[in-house]
Amino acid sequence: MSNATTGPDNLTGVTPDTGLKIGQSDESGPMLAADGTPLKKSLNRALRKQKIRALALIAPLLIFILATFIYPIGEMLFRSVENQIVGEVLPRTVRVLADWESENDPVPGDAVFSALTKDMMVAVEEKNHTRLGSRLNYEVSGVSSLFRKSGRSVDDFGEVYTDQFIALDPAWEDPLTFVSIFADEAWVEADAAYDGEGRRPRFLLRDGVGEVLPQTASMYRDFARVVQTEDEDSPTEEDVWNSVYLALYEDLSVQPDIPAGLPQAEMLATARGAVADFETADLRAAFVDVDEGWEETRVWQTIQQYSAPYTTGYFLNSVDLQKTPDGVDWRPENEQIYVTLFIRTMIMSTIITVSCILLGYPVAWLLANLPASKANLLMILVLLPFWTSLLVRTSAWKALLQNQGVINDLAVWIGIVADDNRLALINNATGTVIAMTHILLPFMILPLYSVMKTIPPSYLRAAKSLGATNVTAFRRVYFPQSVPGIGAGSILVFILSIGYYITPEIVGGTKGVFISNRIAYHISTSLNWGLAAALGSILLAVVLLLYWCYDRIVGIDNVKLGG
Amino acid sequence: MTIKTTLAASTALVVAGSAAFAEAHMANDMTLVSWGGAYQASQDNAYLQPYLEMNPDVSAVWDESSAEAVAKLRAMNEAGNITWDVVDVVASDAIRLCDEGLAMEIDHDEMLADGDDGSTATEDFGDLLVSDCFIPQIVYSTTVGYRTDVAEWNGNTPEDICAIFDLETFPGQRSLEKRPIGNVEWALLCDGVAKADIYDVLETDEGQAQAFAKLDTIKDNVTWWSAGADTPQLLADGEVVIGSTYNGRLFSLIVEQDQPVEMLWDAQMFDLDGWIIPTGLSEEREARAMDFIRFATDTQRLADQAKYIAYGPARASSAPLVSTHAELGIEMAPHMPTDPANAENTFLYNYEWWADYRDDLDAKFQAWLAQ
Structure with missing residues (x-):
């Protein structure tokens, strides 16, 4: 009585396994959902909603983690x-210096010193x-004092040009002469109307003047904006810097065409x-002086080497x-130290x-x-150190380990070491290893404990009843099951220890300090944050690399922090 | 008469009004940053408590962050939220903060009180104004303490700084600070370089090598310290027989704790500690900070601090006013690094030079330590 239309594969209409059946069949064409839309699309829509809801639920945490x-x-x-x-502080200098080749010319030419004069002037005003x-x-x-000292006198450089322009025409001394040549007329009006309320209208250059006198x-x-922001004053009232006269001298020296439409065109033409x-200033001599x-x-x-906005210098360093x-x-x-310290950090963290x-x-x-x-009771003893300050614990090790300390005194009293040949247990690598092992021990014990707790004691008994010795039973049955705990504990301890710096600083002397001590030094003392960041990035990369290796060799699925 | 009364009354009103006006333009909360411990306590006793008595509306808190002040100020500045009002730093840090634009530049004569002897602030502080942003407060020194009961020394006692380098006469472990500053100068001084030439010599690679070679002779016998409390503890425990530390620490070890230790003033390395005001404060907070500093660095206040700690006041005019220890009652003047008897041979370290060579020499010093 079997009818082709009533067989299980020939039911018409939608059944829960329609999708499956279509999937298995060779028929081409999109799979359709119950409402006729392609199944894929319909499924995606349903899933998208779920995903958005899930995302919305974790969004606060995600944003928090991203932001903080x-x-x-x-x-x-x-x-x-x-x-x-x-590049930001010395824009002009960097541009001119790009053409300088130190093999041909030990010191760059006058153009660079002129650019430096201008850049320095702005930099000094902006501090x-x-x-x-x-x-x-x-x-x-x-270089630090080179810039500090030069900053004190750079505003006098090029004064000789200022004097000569003013001697030529006293109007050059008037700030308004420069305003009329260089300022945008709309800005001049806005600046005149400014009544001290709100923000000063930002200085704008006149269109086209940049082509004539670049x-x-x-x-x-730069002068006008610095006067506005640093002095909170108007460029219409401030004496123009010597470096502006210097620039004007240089611009006019190339004998540019001065369009008649430019204000003060006549004055400019006379000056040209x-x-x-003009008597020239030896700016190089002024700087060298x-x-x-x-x-x-x-x-x-x-x-020159560090003029690019990004540098590999810190990483090389x-x-x-x-x-x-x-x-x-x-x-x-x-001066080589960092490679030694990286290697030492790795070796000691492993130990x-x-x-x-x-x-x-x-x-x-x-x-x-x-x-x-x-x-x-034992657990409390393990956790006790967690409740004691790190500094107290480390300092306690000092009292124990030092030359005249408890351990040495005891050893001398028993007679294992001679009084004049006491053990050097602190201010070296030994001190760091001892103190840090003690401090990090709970981080090893806790994951191990939580994994061991889940290993049923009956396994060991079963192994023994099948004829294994104690050692074999431990080696082949118990130990393999505790490996995930060792893995988790090792990762925790290792990663914590390569980042430690307080304990090594206190008990490590010179041979027991880590790379993190140098990072801390550059962050808080030398202020060389770029180098600290580079050292930190390398450390991070090494940790990720080790983590990856661990995953390949042991498998990260094998890490357990708890049952 | 009515006119007179009205006049007097209105004058009184104006005076009261302007006082209230001035008051309203100063913030009433202040966060002061210092080093903690006995030093901060001395500042609290000598400056802050009297100031709060005069200004009952003001409340102030201490933050013990001076050791990380430079980094923290930079981070605050980048975040645009300065939470400190006055910060106590050593001079070299003040120079760096000033260079970085993190500390306010100060017109010393305008903003600080004149000396009690009538001198202007600039004259009174003299050479100690090492930076435009720095308001000196005390002179301290890094100097050397030694145990008096070392049998191996056969009765010899160290008389000058070079005892540190003399392992034959003064055998035993010594402690030095874990940084080049101070140590390289002493090394050269004891290697026959004249005091005046030291920084010129240090500028050359050969000079630096010479200093490290001298330090090499005692390297195996040195415990390097990084906290001021280390050497006093090492000396008291007998871990080291001779070592450098701040003179105030030695004072409390010898005088207050009565340990068998003596100190050397020879070639003491002068250094300065003082205030800076961070840039980026609101006008009200800046006004309050300036008001406090003007009070806290006047002649009498600086002299008062010496009652609590053995550091010398930075003003010349304060020296005659230094009195006795607040608890022990002993004369403090002979324990000041600036006392003429102690200051026969001193070393004022060259801030500008170190600002230039610190990074370079520190790299070399660390590499040398790691060898």
């Missing part, structure tokens, strides 16, 4: 390549020059005729390399992790297998 964790860390790490300060000095001082010693226009704009006979550092090729090379005119090279041997496993494993086993009342 990912973003600040990302921004901090970004500093390892960021280097905009050189940026000392910041740039500190930045470049990380690369060459002495340097002066840009210098005057006169500049050829303040500090001979300006004649050092290395200073200029450094400015953090692996003991440096930029030289001939490419990347090792730093002098007496600490292994000691934690050796010491923590039996304790965790006891915790998991003792009767509840005794296990609880």
Whole structure:
């Protein structure tokens, strides 16, 4: 009685397994949902709603983590390549310096010193020059005071031009002369109407003046804006800087066409005729007079090398390399430190992790297998250090380990060591390993304990009843099941220990400090945040790499923090 | 008569009004940043409590963050939220904060009180105004303490700084600060370089190598300290027999705790500690901070601080006013690093030079330590 239309595969209409059946059949064409829309689309719609709802539920947490964790860390790490300060503070100098070749010319030409005069003038008014000095001082010693000293006298540089322009026509002394040439007329009106309320109208250059007098226009704009923002004054009332006259002299020296429409065109034309006979200022001599550092090729090379907005310099520095005119090279041997410290950090963290496993494993086993009342007491002992300040615990180790400390005294009293040959247990790597193993031990014991707690004791008994010795039963039955706990504990301990710096600083002396001590130094003392960020990024990359290796070798699924 | 009364009354009104006006333009909350411990307590006793008595409306809190002040101020500045009003820092940090634009530049004569002897602030502080942003408060020194009961020394006692480098006469462990500043100068001084030439020599690679070579001779016998409390503890425990630390720490070790330790004033390394005001404060907070600092750095207040701690006042005019210890009752003047008897051979470290060479020498110093 079997009818082709009533067989299980021939039912018409939609059944719950329609999709499956269509999927299995060879029929082409879209699968349709009950309402006739393609199944894929319908499914997607349903899932999308679910996804959005799920996303909305976790959104507060996600935004919180992004805003307070990912973003600040990302921004901090970004500093390892960021280097905009050189280009921002010395825009003109950087542009002119790009053509300079140190092989041909140990010190750049006059154009660079002229650009430097203008940039410095703006930087001094904006109080940026000392910041740039500190930045470049990380690369060459002495630049810090070079910029600080030069900043004090740069406003006099080029004064000879100012005097000559004024001698030519006293109107050049009047700030309004410059306003009439360089300022946008609409701005002049707005500035005149400004009554002290709200924000001052921002200075605008007249259209077209930049083509006739490019340097002066840009210098005057900087002058006007600095007067507005730093002095909170109007450029119509402030004496114009010497560097503007310097720029004007340079612009007029190339004998530009002065369009008749430009205000004061006549005055400009007269000056254009006169500049050829002007007495010139030796700006290089003026800078060198303040500090001979300006004649050092290395200073200029450094400015040139670090003029790009992004730099690899910090990263090179953090692996003991440096930029030289001939490419990347090792730093002098007496300055190499970071590679040593990275390696030391890795080795010592491994030693600490292994000691934690050796010491923590039996304790965790006891915790998991003792009767509840005794296990609880033991657990309190394990947790006790957590409730004591880190500094107190570390300082206690000092009292125990030092030369005249408890352990040495005891050893001398028993007679294991001679009084004049006491053990050096502190202010070296040994001290760091001992103190840090103690501090990090709970982080090993707790994951181990929580994993061991889930291993049924009957497994061991079963192994023994099948003829295994104690050792075999442990090795082949118990230990493999506790490996996830070892994995979790090791990752915790290792990652915590490579980032530690307080304990190594206190008990580590010189041979027991980590890379994090240097990071802390650069963050809080030397203020070289770029280098600190580069060191931190490398440390982070190493941790991620180790994590990846761990995943490949052991498998991250095998890590358990709890049952 | 009525006119007179009206006049007097209106004058009184104006005076009261302007006082209220001035008052209204100063913030009433202040956060002061200092180093904690005995030093901060001395500031609290000598400056803040008297100031609060005069200004009962003001409330002030201390933040013990001076050790990280430079980094924290930079972070606050970047976040645009300055929570500190006056910050106590050492001079070299003040110079860096000033360079970074994080500390306010100050017109010392205009903003600080004149000395009691009539001198202007600039004259009174003299050479100690090492930065435009820095208001000096005390002179302290890094100097050397030694145990008096070392049998191996055969009765010899250290008489000058070079005892640190003399392992033959003065064997034993010594402690030095874990940074190049101070140590390289002493090393060169004891290697025969004249005091005046030290920074010129240090500027050269050979000079630096010479300093490190001298330090090499004692490297195996040095415990390096990084906190001011380390050397006093090491000396008291007998871990080291001779070591450098701040003179105030040695004072409390010797005088207050009565340990078998003596101190050397030879080649003491002068350093300064003082106030800065962060940039970016609101006008009201800035006015309050200035008002406090004007009071806290006047002649009498600086002299008062010496009652509580053995650091010398930065004003010359304060020196004659230094009296006795608030609890022990002993004369404090002989314990001041600035006392003429102690200051026969001093070393004022060159701030400008160190601002330039600090990064470079520190890298070399750390590499040398790690070798």
